[in-house]
Amino acid sequence: MIEGISIYEILTLTTIIFFIGIYGFITRKNLISILISVELILNASVVNFVIINKYLYPDVLQGVFFSIFIIAVAAAETALAVSIIINLYRQISSVEVKDTETMKY
């Protein structure tokens, strides 16, 4: 519970971050930027977990645990994604999305 700030304001903020992430995911041309956008989406949801836990169920800690869990998974996922991107770069010397569509149809 943060004094002077209601849950609505914080949820509005996370919603904005979430959609910024989605916007970035859809419009960025670079795989690294897309990865960053995915991080934004994840972070928005992590903040949601913590805030909802704090405002609605202050006696328990599941929301906080879950947010830590998500951060750990996100870190692993980022490492995996970066390694894929590096391998991709070795193959086609590019990290542009438009160069990765050779397996279509």
Add this chain to the structure above:
Amino acid sequence: MNLSYIILIPLIPLALFLLLGIFNQKIKPSVSGYIGVFGLLASTLLSLYTAYQYFFVSGKVDGVYQTFVDKAVWIRFTDTLQIDMGILIDPISVMMLIVVSIVSLMVNIYSRGYMKGDDGYTKFFAFLGLFSFSMFGLVLATNLFQIYMFWELVGVSSYLLIGYYYTKPSAVSAAKKAFIVTRFADLGFLIGILIIGYYTGTFDFETLNNPEGSAILNWASTSFMGLSVITWALILIFIGGAGKSAMFPLHIWLPDAMEGPTPVSALIHAATMVVAGVFLVARLFPMYYFVEHGFALNIVAYVGAFSALFAAIIALTQTDIKRVLAFSTMSQLGYMMLALGVSGYDGHEGVGYMASMFHLFTHAMFKALLFLGAGSVIHAVHSNYLKDMGGLRKYMPITNITFLIAALAIAGVPPFAGFWSKDEILVAAFEHNKLIYFVGVFVAGLTAFYMFRLYFGIFWGKDTTYEHKPKESPLSMTFPLLFLALLTIVGGFIPFSELITADKIGFEAHLNYPLAAVAVGVGLIGIILAWMFYKKENDLADKFVNAFGVFYKWTYNKFYFDEIYLFVTKKIIFKLISAPIAWFDKKVVDGTMVGIGNKTVLTSNKIKGLQSGKVQDYAFAFIAGVVVLALVFIYLWTN
């Protein structure tokens, strides 16, 4: 009687086939020939031992030759209706063992010389092994289904061997023709088997052939279109036999089958496979005789007699020496069929049955000899046609003598084998059916004439000048000729009537002198006519041809039977039945399916752009979908 070694008789050739077939490329040709010969030699010795054991040691109990069976259940439908595999030993199967093994052995020896230098030498011996195996299996079969299986196997090996020169289009089409015509006939055989299986509940020869047995006679009263069902079944089975034995009107494949190598013609299309039809009728003889007073047997007699006459007439005019022999084979097979057809069952009444088997035996020997002799001639002059031959007696003395012996035998001149068996056939026909007797005598004259036309045409006649001087064939080819000639000389003295009869009891056969004199006289007239026409080059034959111009042309073209079949199949069946069905199949059935396929492809071509491969497009679609769904749910909840 100990049967355990008899199973080896078919199994040795099977082993040969597998050995030579699998290691086709690894075995040297010189070795493979010996493997074939020694394998068949083993089978032959076993067959001879079996025959000795059966006929002279342990086959006879109280004056009746017993039937020995050794079998195992293979497929079981009901308690009685089951398909066995096994061996059945009775007089005719033992006799057939000897015929098949001796001719196979001789042909194997002969092929070592005849096929020398051929590319598929080893393959050839492998196929011969397959054929011998199938034929042994056929004669030893214990039931209708087993005989049918081996029946098809001999058909396959015949197909393989006719089409042996597979680069020659005529050989390929001849092989196909032989296979299709006999398969067509075998359809009748199969239906007959099924009818018998359905009504009598058994396939077993022993049960079916038991004259007192109730298996057949119970059902002989069930009638269908005026005849009993069993009679129909027997007629259908005879159609199968007629196809294999080249009876009119299913004979058209046999002349074309001469495209195969000559040893094959000698083995399959003269001595062994083509007599399978005769053997089949003989095998079921008690059924044929007892069901409805032998109605089906009468059909056998008339078809046989007509085929004998028909083929003999065509043989008069053919100029390809192998085709003359092919029609001669058909004619002699007709003889065997008519002998079965006029035969009775008990004692001396069964002389026709005995004569048929006797003629089968002697014919196998002298016709194999004729074919092998013809092969020797073809080997020397590299042509099948009479016009390329003449005066060969100077170059090929052994072939000349052996061919003459065989020709005398088939013409029915005593004391050669053909005289004795043909005489018995004519006796049987004389006693039961005068019309068939006269046909038989007339055919005997024709036979003598065309056979000596052939003999004089090849070995006497005009003195042809040859580019390469023909020379006598090597020992591997002349030995079988001499051996078979020996059998042709002594074969007639085998007391067949004591050994092989319908009721298995045996009787004393006496030479019927008046009938024998008539037959020999007719034969001699034929020979003398041929001597006048063809011994020296003269224009008598040409004058005759001119006098009978139209008739000559008809017979020369085999009464246009090939053309009739072609017309019926191509013009009528193909055009009126097959073509519309094919159109329906192609346009309507296939069309529907192809249309569905084409439409699917078209649609997918149009929409495949959606799968752009861009991960962001997919993400956008996904998110848009989620948003739309979310809006829908919110709308639904708020109302």
